[in-house]
Amino acid sequence: MIFFVLDKLLLVKNMRDLKYEKIANSHKAPEKKFQNALIAFFSGGFLGFLAEGIIEVLMWKFELSRMISATYMIVFFIFFASLFTALGFFDQWVAKFKCGLIIPITGFAHSMTSSSLDYRTEGPIYGIGSNMFKLAGSVILYGVLSAWFFGTIRYLIGVIG
Amino acid sequence: MTFSYKNVYLGDTVTICGPYEKKGPFRRYFDKVYDDFYFGEDSFEKGEIKLVREALSMILKKVGKKEVDLVIGGDLLNQIVASTYGSAGVGKGFIGIYGACSSSALGMLIAANFIENRQVESALCFVSSHNLTSERQFRYPIEYGAPRPNSSTFTATGAACCFLTNQKTKVRLECATLGKIIDYNQNDPNDMGRVMAPAAIDTLKTHFEETGRVPKDYDLIVTGDLGVYGKEIVKEYMSSVYHMDLNDNYNDCGVMLYDLEKQKDIHAGGSGPVCSALVLYSYLYEQLKKGKYKRVLFLATGALFSPMMLYQKENIDSICHAISLEVV
The missing domain is CATH 3.40.47.40 (Stage V sporulation protein AD)
Incomplete structure (x- = not known):
């Protein structure tokens, strides 16, 4: 709490700004944060439930191992998120179901497809090629980086232990 | 100015x-x-x-x-x-x-x-x-x-x-106030009303000071695209700090341009250079020609927002220019 107050005071330079902050804060747009979180919890949960269902069906019907079925399930989700983005209604789903669709792999696929759709007018090289990973780039970079970091820790623990 | x-x-x-x-x-x-x-x-x-x-x-x-x-x-x-x-x-x-x-x-x-x-x-x-x-x-x-x-x-x-x-018509551009860049330490790109309200306030104050007028001298005062919340900020700030009452004759083009009750995806209102111009050049111009409004003060507000500068941890500045239109 004290840090929050200090932070606010340091950010706000003078009395004029403080006064403005006070008035502006009293006219802030109301956000239904709890409701949004609840929607994301259930929509994300439902996606997980669906994914588990697909894995179970693949294991049962095609007698695949759990790992292989999980990979197929991911491919399945990426394909449909990209397809629905291209057909133009995935963004409306996200608006309805909030971050439940953005956090899983569907969000990753969605970000790549939407970027490439957006830059198709600038051609295959300067458009799609250079901008496809505009949003997903950070996820890939820091995903690989943290995988390396935690992999190293795990290896070191293995060596010591 | x-x-x-x-x-x-x-x-x-x-x-x-x-x-x-x-x-x-x-x-x-x-x-x-x-x-x-x-x-x-x-x-x-x-x-x-x-x-x-x-x-x-x-x-x-x-x-x-x-x-x-x-x-x-x-x-x-x-x-x-x-x-x-x-x-x-x-x-x-x-x-x-x-x-x-x-x-x-x-x-x-x-x-x-x-x-x-x-x-x-x-x-x-x-x-x-x-x-x-x-x-x-x-x-x-x-x-x-x-x-x-x-x-x-x-x-x-x-x-x-x-x-x-320069040929005489029904509506005259009678005076204008040039605004300056305003920085009130605002940096939320999703709340442009809050970013631009200080510029509108500053230009309003300058305009009234330099012309010696009061808000009542205008049939309508419209800001550009502050939206539902920015509009309220301007109203309260003007009345509490400068003691100018804007309750009767003040509106915002961003709020007027859309049917906010029905068009939910508009959220707080319209924005963009054309938002204020669409309202002024269509509806307000018609009303001025008809004589429903005699004098309108039009304040176009702009957020000088650059994503690049925002990522470099700079604030979003804003500016506002005022134009007064009068029926001849």
């Missing part, structure tokens, strides 16, 4: 808009409406250029002129391409301006100075914006469904153009 003009008149206006503005309350005041965002072109940027081109040719036809002296225009795209490509071949001289959403008033102010000083006889001022090109420019890819907070505003689509002349 308030300039008064003796012989600058508003000759005529043209407004063209997209599908969302069509669903708003001013549908019948617009000269042309479109149902899609491409406007018959193969990219959104080219669509916006086409809108500008069309608006300019429509206004030339409307005022019955083949050529004007000066053309002033602005939009939101990088290197203001909609204005430069769209206005090619029109006018003897061109000035491209960037004042973000304040471009409409800024363009009129510059043109009025040229006309008042008898350097030119007539001028065309236009602005354009396109919801999807500015989405690409300032936010995320179009199809990317980032959840938007309720304070966010919606960039209006369209092109609006007005013809200023």
Whole structure:
């Protein structure tokens, strides 16, 4: 709490700004944060439930191992998120179901497809090629980086232990 | 920085808009409406250029002129391409301006100075914006469904153009106040009303100080695109700090342009250079001509927002210019 107050005071330079902050804060747009979180919890949960269902069906019907079925399930989700983005209604789903669709792999696929759709007018090289990973780039970079970091820790623990 | 003009008149206006503005309350005041965002072109940027081109040719036809002296225009795209490509071949001289959403008033102010000083006889001022090109420019890819907070505003689509002349007409551009860059330590790109309200407040205060007028001298005071929440901030700040009551005759173009009850995806209201211009050049111009309003103060507010500077931890600055229109 004290840090929050200090932070606010340091950010706000003078009395004029403080006064403005006070008035502006009293006219802030109301956000239904709890409701949004609840929607994301259930929509994300439902996606997980669906994914588990697909894995179970693949294991049962095609007698695949759990790992292989999980990979197929991911491919399945990426394909449909990209397809629905291209057909133009995935963004409306996200608006309805909030971050439940953005956090899983569907969000990753969605970000790549939407970027490439957006830059198709600038051609295959300067458009799609250079901008496809505009949003997903950070996820890939820091995903690989943290995988390396935690992999190293795990290896070191293995060596010591 | 308030300039008064003796012989600058508003000759005529043209407004063209997209599908969302069509669903708003001013549908019948617009000269042309479109149902899609491409406007018959193969990219959104080219669509916006086409809108500008069309608006300019429509206004030339409307005022019955083949050529004007000066053309002033602005939009939101990088290197203001909609204005430069769209206005090619029109006018003897061109000035491209960037004042973000304040471009409409800024363009009129510059043109009025040229006309008042008898350097030119007539001028065309236009602005354009396109919801999807500015989405690409300032936010995320179009199809990317980032959840938007309720304070966010919606960039209006369209092109609006007005013809200023030294020949007497019914509506006179009587004075204008040039604003300055305002920094109130605001840095939320999803709450532009809050960013721009200080600029509107500053220009309002300057205007009233320099002209010696009070809010009651105007039948209507409209700000550009502050939205539902920014509008309330201006009202409360003006009354609590400067003791000026804006309750009776103040509104915001961003709130007026859409039917916010029905059009939920607009969130806090409209924005973009064309948002304020669409309201002024269509509905308000009609009301002035009819004599319903005698004198209107129009404040176009602009957030000088650059995503690059925001990521470099800089604040979002804002600016606001005021134009006073009067029935002769």
